[in-house]
Amino acid sequence: MIRAVDIKKSFDDVEVLKGISTVFEKGKTNLIIGRSGAGKTVFLKLLVSLMSPTDGDIWYDDVNITTLNKRELIDLRKDIGMLFQGSALFDSMTVEENIRFPLDMFTKKTKKEKQDRVDEMIEVVNLEGSNNKYPGEISGGMQKRVGIARSIVLNPKYLFCDEPNSGLDPKTSLVIDELIQKITRENKITTIINTHDMNSVMEIGEKINLLHQGRLAWVGNKDEVLESDNELLQNFIFASPFLQRLRKRAMNNK
Amino acid sequence: MILTFFYHLGRFVNLLKLMIARPENGGMYWKETMRQMNDIGIGSLIIVCMIALFIGAVSAVQIAYQLGGQIVPMYYTGYIVRDMTIIEMAPTLTCLVLAGKVGSNIAAEIGGMRQKEQIDALEIMGVNTAAYLVFPKIIAALFVVPLLVAIAAFVAIIGGYLAVVPTGMITESEYVFGLRSFFVPYNITIMFVKAVVFGVILTSIPAYQGYFVGGGSMELGQANMNAVVYSNITILFFDFIITLMMT
Incomplete structure (x- = not known):
């Protein structure tokens, strides 16, 4: 579980986050949604400690990460996996090498144990046969799947996903969403997804x-x-007239 | 202007300070250092040799022409080419060229990683990115740049020979006699000290420029340019300081 308590963040005189308190539950896909410029990315970067809040506390279970020093943060990060918007795969490494990188860096497993784990991950994300391809040789959806595999290869307790569906078609987006939800449930991970993909909101x-x-x-x-009558929510989720008509119809049919 | 200079200097020193940490995995750092040695060393060998060859050739022809054999004996051509190459041409020109080739490559590589969030990805994994991305490059340069400089010095002397002996400007025995005359082994020390210092400069400054790059392709281009320009200026500045201190 991750708990944000009264988080504030300012850049010079601009206050981007004005006191956010919320709880991200274990074993669930927790979503952060909002319009562009709402502060989603800044909030996510604070949660993963890529930035420090101006005020407020962030608790990973019973550890307040805002009080940790650099060494303690590095230790904590071994429990964190993150899928980046652009996948952030290492261009000079193959699919297999990208997934194996955290194992090489942080574990003392034997070559065979590492290979077994990599093969297992490749199977989980359905990328069999792409082991030796470079990121530039595979599609955006496949890159996201490699990113997911790399982020969970060390069995993290917390998984962060920044816009996992950006640049993907609806069908591939659904595959990625289902994969994240499956991993979250099976491994009892606290997953936080930053998105403005409405399909994701309604699916997971x-x-x-x-x-x-x-x-x-x-x-x-x-x-x-x-059913919510929150105007901001309705304006955001059902932004287009077409979606507003669909919602009205759905409500009438209830 | 002065404030900006000290801001960057402080951030640069901080980056170097961050590098001093226990590696997460020595083997991975070793592998990365070997990769960098290959990129910097083997990858630059041909260009360094070509430039050294021509520098040696032009220097020899110019010196032979200036001496003209009237007052100063012609064998001085070999002697001047040798010392000029060892003390100044090989370390400084080689490193200026490397600052352009290797420096811009380092700035682009690290800058690209920053922009594609690969550095963030490493940070999230718990990797000390300053150490993993910068330290192996500096260590590789510490070993490889002196080697390249030594090769450049040798090739430049050969270049001088090829330019003035077969063309008949001076005889082979004159050139070789010049090469063997008045040799001061301390000059070799000066050459290697310069090579080591320049090696650190031409890797650390571009790494700094790439590491803190922001925005998009314009900023990356700017960082590349700054990497080369600032490395060159710093190399020339330290060339002066080392020469002043060691001669």
């Missing part, structure tokens, strides 16, 4: 946090989205 949003202008505007799950 077990806990949804809507940010608006640096504040938490709504918290709920995918089932509560339709």
Whole structure:
């Protein structure tokens, strides 16, 4: 479980986050959604300690990460996996080498043990046959899957995903979403996804946090989205007239 | 301007300080150092040899022409080419060329990694990125640049020979006699001290420029340019300081 308590973040005179408190639950896909400029990426970077908050605390279970020194943070990060928006794969390494990198760097496993783990990960993300391809030789969706495999290869307790569906078609997005949800449930990981993909919200949003202008505007799950009368939420989720008509129809049919 | 200079100097020193840490995995650092040695050394060998060959050739022809055999004996050509190459041409010119070739490559590589969030990915994994990305490059340069400089000195002397002996400007025995005359072994020390210092400069400054790059391709281009320009200026500045201190 990760708990954010009254998180504030300012850049010079601009206050980007204005006191956010929320809980990200273990074994669930927790979503952070919001319009561009709402502060989602900054919030995610604070949660993974790539930035420090101006004020407030972030608790990983019973550890307040805002008080940790660099060495303690490095130790904690071994429990964190992260999927980046652009996958952030190492261009000079093959699919297999990318996935094996954390194992090479942080474990003392034998060559065979590492290879077995890599093969297992490749199977989990359905990338059999792509072991020796370079990131530039595979599609965006496959790159995301390699990114997922690399981020979970060390069995992290916390998984962060920054816009996992950006640049992907709806079908591939669904595959990625299902994969993340499956991994989260099977491994009892605390997963936090930063997204503005509405399909993801409605498919895997077990806990949804809507940010608006640096504040938490709504918290709920995918089932509560339709019925909520929160105007900010409705304007965000059902932004187009087409979606608004669909929602109206769905509500009338209830 | 002065404030900006000290801001960058402070951040540069901080980056170097961050490198001093126990490696997460010595084997991975060793592998990366070997890769860098290959990139910097083998990857630059041909260009370094070509430049050294021509520098030696032009120097020899110019010196032979200037001496003209009137007052100063012609064998001085070999002597001047040798000392000029060892003390100045080989370390300084080789490292200026390397600052362009290797420096821009390092700035682009690390800068690209920053922009594609690969450095963030390493940080999240718990890797000390300053140590993993910068330290192996500096260590590799510490060993490889002096080797390249020594090769450049040798090739430049050969270049001088090829330019003035077969063309008949001076005789082979004159050139070789010049090469053997007035040799001061201490000059070799000066050459290697320069090579080591320049090696650190031409890897650390570009690494700094790449590590802190922001934005997009414009910023990356700017960082590349800064890497080469600042490395060159710093190399020339330290060339002056070392020459002043050691001669």
